[in-house]
Amino acid sequence: MTDTAEIQIVDEALRIIDQGLSDMVQRELVSTNEVANLLLDLRSALVPAKGKEPTLA
Numbered sequence: 001m002t003d004t005a006e007i008q009i010v011d012e013a014l015r016i017i018d019q020g021l022s023d024m025v026q027r028e029l030v031s032t033n034e035v036a037n038l039l040l041d042l043r044s045a046l047v048p049a050k051g052k053e054p055t056l057a
Contacts, residue, residue, distance in 0.1 A: 005048070013045045 020038040024030050 009045060009048055013042055016041050016045055 016038070020041075024034070
């Protein structure tokens with residue numbers, strides 16, 4: 001994988017984090033389901049950087 005592709009993947013992960021934080025910062029409670037979805041989105045964005053399909057433990 002090229003450095004450019006890796007940078008794009010990291011940028012996408014940062015965009016997901018920033019969006020998730022801005023959605024959640026105004027709230028007192030956040031469901032576990034919403035946090036799990038955010039983490040799954042991050043995992044999906046970062047898997048190409050690893051170069052293989054994810055496996056769940």
